[in-house]
Amino acid sequence: xxxxxxxxxxxxxxxxxxxxxxxxxxxxxxxxxxxxxxxxxxxxxxxxxxxxxxxxxxxxxxxxxxxxxxxxxxxxxxxxxxxxxxxxxxxxxxxxxxxxxxxxxxxxxxxxxxxxxxxxxxxxxxxxxxxxxxxxxxxxxxxxxxxxxxxxxxxxxxxxxxxxxxxxxxxxxxxxxxxxxxxxxxxxxxxxxxxxxxxxxxxxxxxxxxxxxxxxxxxxxxxxxxxxxxxxxxxxxxxxxxxxxxxxxxxxxxxxxxxxxxxxxxxxxxxxxxxxxxxxxxxxxxxxxxxxxxxxxxxxxxxxxxxxxxxxxxxxxxxxxxxxxxxxxxxxxxxxxxxxxxxxxxxxxxxxxxxxxxxxxxxxxxxxxxxxxxxxxxxxxxxxxxxxxxxxxxxxxxxxxxxxxxxxxxxxxxxxxxxxxxxxxxxxxxxxxxxxxxxxxxxxxxxxxxxxxxxxxxxxxxxxxxxxxxxxxxxx
Amino acid sequence: xxxxxxxxxxxxxxxxxxxxxxxxxxxxxxxxxxxxxxxxxxxxxxxxxxxxxxxxxxxxxxxxxxxxxxxxxxxxxxxxxxxxxxxxxxxxxxxxxxxxxxxxxxxxxxxxxxxxxxxxxxxxxxxxxxxxxxxxxxxxxxxxxxxxxxxxxxxxxxxxxxxxxxxxxxxxxxxxxxxxxxxxxxxxxxxxxxxxxxxxxxxxxxxxxxxxxxxxxxxxxxxxxxxxxxxxxxxxxxxxxxxxxxxxxxxxxxxxxxxxxxxxxxxxxxxxxxxxxxxxxxxxxxxxxxxxxxxxxxxxxxxxxxxxxxxxxxxxxxxxxxxxxxxxxxxxxxxxxxxxxxxxxxxxxxxxxxxxxxxxxxxxxxxxxxxxxxxxxxxxxxxxxxxxxxxxxxxxxxxxxxxxxxxxxxxxxxxxxxxxxxxxxxxxxxxxxxxxxxxxxxxxxxxxxxxxxxxxxxxxxxxxxxxxxxxxxxxx
Numbered sequence: 001x002x003x004x005x006x007x008x009x010x011x012x013x014x015x016x017x018x019x020x021x022x023x024x025x026x027x028x029x030x031x032x033x034x035x036x037x038x039x040x041x042x043x044x045x046x047x048x049x050x051x052x053x054x055x056x057x058x059x060x061x062x063x064x065x066x067x068x069x070x071x072x073x074x075x076x077x078x079x080x081x082x083x084x085x086x087x088x089x090x091x092x093x094x095x096x097x098x099x100x101x102x103x104x105x106x107x108x109x110x111x112x113x114x115x116x117x118x119x120x121x122x123x124x125x126x127x128x129x130x131x132x133x134x135x136x137x138x139x140x141x142x143x144x145x146x147x148x149x150x151x152x153x154x155x156x157x158x159x160x161x162x163x164x165x166x167x168x169x170x171x172x173x174x175x176x177x178x179x180x181x182x183x184x185x186x187x188x189x190x191x192x193x194x195x196x197x198x199x200x201x202x203x204x205x206x207x208x209x210x211x212x213x214x215x216x217x218x219x220x221x222x223x224x225x226x227x228x229x230x231x232x233x234x235x236x237x238x239x240x241x242x243x244x245x246x247x248x249x250x251x252x253x254x255x256x257x258x259x260x261x262x263x264x265x266x267x268x269x270x271x272x273x274x275x276x277x278x279x280x281x282x283x284x285x286x287x288x289x290x291x292x293x294x295x296x297x298x299x300x301x302x303x304x305x306x307x308x309x310x311x312x313x314x315x316x317x318x319x320x321x322x323x324x325x326x327x328x329x330x331x332x333x334x335x336x337x338x339x340x341x342x343x344x345x346x347x348x349x350x351x352x353x354x355x356x357x358x359x360x361x362x363x364x365x366x367x368x369x370x371x372x373x374x375x376x377x378x379x380x381x382x383x384x385x386x387x388x389x390x391x392x393x394x395x396x397x398x399x400x401x402x403x404x405x406x407x408x409x410x411x412x413x414x415x416x417x418x419x420x421x422x423x424x425x426x427x428x429x430x431x432x433x434x435x436x437x438x439x440x441x442x443x444x445x446x447x448x449x450x451x452x453x454x455x456x457x458x459x460x461x462x463x464x465x466x467x468x469x470x471x472x473x474x475x476x
Numbered sequence: 477x478x479x480x481x482x483x484x485x486x487x488x489x490x491x492x493x494x495x496x497x498x499x500x501x502x503x504x505x506x507x508x509x510x511x512x513x514x515x516x517x518x519x520x521x522x523x524x525x526x527x528x529x530x531x532x533x534x535x536x537x538x539x540x541x542x543x544x545x546x547x548x549x550x551x552x553x554x555x556x557x558x559x560x561x562x563x564x565x566x567x568x569x570x571x572x573x574x575x576x577x578x579x580x581x582x583x584x585x586x587x588x589x590x591x592x593x594x595x596x597x598x599x600x601x602x603x604x605x606x607x608x609x610x611x612x613x614x615x616x617x618x619x620x621x622x623x624x625x626x627x628x629x630x631x632x633x634x635x636x637x638x639x640x641x642x643x644x645x646x647x648x649x650x651x652x653x654x655x656x657x658x659x660x661x662x663x664x665x666x667x668x669x670x671x672x673x674x675x676x677x678x679x680x681x682x683x684x685x686x687x688x689x690x691x692x693x694x695x696x697x698x699x700x701x702x703x704x705x706x707x708x709x710x711x712x713x714x715x716x717x718x719x720x721x722x723x724x725x726x727x728x729x730x731x732x733x734x735x736x737x738x739x740x741x742x743x744x745x746x747x748x749x750x751x752x753x754x755x756x757x758x759x760x761x762x763x764x765x766x767x768x769x770x771x772x773x774x775x776x777x778x779x780x781x782x783x784x785x786x787x788x789x790x791x792x793x794x795x796x797x798x799x800x801x802x803x804x805x806x807x808x809x810x811x812x813x814x815x816x817x818x819x820x821x822x823x824x825x826x827x828x829x830x831x832x833x834x835x836x837x838x839x840x841x842x843x844x845x846x847x848x849x850x851x852x853x854x855x856x857x858x859x860x861x862x863x864x865x866x867x868x869x870x871x872x873x874x875x876x877x878x879x880x881x882x883x884x885x886x887x888x889x890x891x892x893x894x895x896x897x898x899x900x901x902x903x904x905x906x907x908x909x910x911x912x913x914x915x916x917x918x919x920x921x922x923x924x925x926x927x928x929x930x931x932x933x934x935x936x937x938x939x940x941x942x943x944x945x946x947x948x949x950x951x952x
Contacts, residue, residue: 058621065652089645145534169565176541268744307783380867391856394873401874
């Protein structure tokens, strides 16, 4: 919608002030609509599956509605339309897993509660006409309270929350409806079949037409989180630790520096995807019993690494603001070692991410982590040189130690990924396992030798401190 | 349920193996039921409001059902029962805010979509009997696809997700139902009033009878998270930094050491509570426009502190395993400083938590944080002594620096809490603001003097390194 009266407003007989205020509110509305359109466009471009999903929902609903509309015209009953439409609208979710979770919960809960409701009816009928409604009221109260309370149990909340709601709903509807039992059975049968058809339509659409699998989303999310961590490490290594103090660019706001934040916030998403993934049938390379829980373990370990990265990031900004730092030998040594640790653990995490994506064991990760650990253990032997300030020692020591913690964390992630490869029987899983156990042997050792050599070249390892067994002496 | 055949199984004529297997399966069932009962009991004891909520749901549902049951008996229509029961079951949530969110979304979406559906009917009728169902199908498709897509917009997802679902549902139901427009208006009116009564019943119950306010939950959650962080710091200060190396207890699994994990995982809960809190009317000390978003800010800053605590925790376990550590003077100095930083920042966080709980400005927090920062800046001047190993220097430097980062983080939390106190007009908010600005003046200065003195007694500040301007020299 274009803001039409933008030009030629002088010709109108209104005061300039009024013209201006009308103009500016038109422009404001125009800007807001433009912003909204941009938001929508971005949502569509970022993930075209969202558009497809919306069209799918529209299509399923239209087909079901029109089918029942035509049927209702002939049979004269509008009721079944309602249940079918209601089911489709309420059950359809973005991922196939969520749709299956809701659909199966709905059908099973409707079936169970319907049967129980009929039983309650028969039981209450024994109490005669007067006692019947009282007894039914008591049943509804007890069942609703009990099932509502059961929803506080975490396992039930995670798997059967929707089913619990539908269970209460159906039981109440059946037991309190004013119909006789004979009528009820026919009605229940009719309704259940309508609900089942609605659910089947949703499930078929969500599985057969451009399915979005919760399991695959989880798989990709975990892999891309590891990639995010890898690019943090690689970025910090190249842009910070490999630079001299004076040639530091201002890293504030660099995208690789803040990526860890999205990793820290991904727990809720991972949990819900893992919950839904359990309901999905085997698809593509994922079996029905694919170890989805293991992804949550990897995710938790990744967040632990991200935490250390957040701390490291804080210290990087601190060194950028500090004026007490010099280009001392000690600083250069630590930074060189840190650069190697960053690059090696970054490579390891990137390899883990790509191994998850390709569903193969992460063969090269252990070697990189071995290199990083070797360099890390060298850091413990480094001593400050003459020109170093205490603040500098503390700051760089902290960064090196945090990186070591990140390397340890990445090792845990690697172990969890190897475990995943074994559990999900990724190709060559056995070889990967043995590869981890002897990461200093065979093909892997090449890495270690080369990189340690590289490091020895960078660092002056004939430093007197190292020859004195790593004990610091001050000039007392 | 007791496992009855536990005794006297020898007398029976069955083989011992069969007896044993029956017995053991009975015992297993017994154990499982016992465990389930314990879980339920724990849920009830931990928060008795869960039981109350369940009873409330049962009661509301029974009252509405029986009311409509009786009405249906007289009018002969079972339909209204259904809508009222359905509304109550689907709308009632644990917190008042969530119930209001769903209830208002439901009523408004039903109203809007109903009107739009009638309009669509009239419009489609212009196309004649043949074109009508085609046009209606097209309308349903377009609207369902558009509204479904709009649910991907984060703001709509957060505030109007349920409304969007109900909007699609009602629009489809109205436009595809086989009724004529005249019938529809009466029906729509009837249904809307039933839904409105159901929603009103839920809202009244959730607000009037033992309400659980999402806002209050958020308020308490944020305060208790700060308490958790405070007890981490106080615990680490007392049980670790104040202890000599040889008298370290094994801290593994100590509850104060792992509390930060729950803080790290609280984001999803905080977000959802803040979303629901916005729908709640003023209650107790919370106004309708209470700044709920500020709690999210405090929560995010608290998680940042928790991240640093996770790193610190890693290094504490590392020192407990390391054999390279000695009881050097350097170590004792750093540990004493760390103990003061822990205790002061712990006190500050505890004060912040209690200030939030009491809804008063956090007057004492700034003083404690000032003390912690003063001691922290002394750490930068400390140098290693002769007996210190490099590993020891690096390890303790790292811990001290992480603690400094925690102190900085706590300062940000304190600022955010002061901001909250101003925004929500906690009592004496003006005084609190000026208190932060000049935390070294007036009543606060006492703290600083006392604690710095204490520290100077602990530490040997005549250490030669400190007299040499903090520059380290090694015996080159």
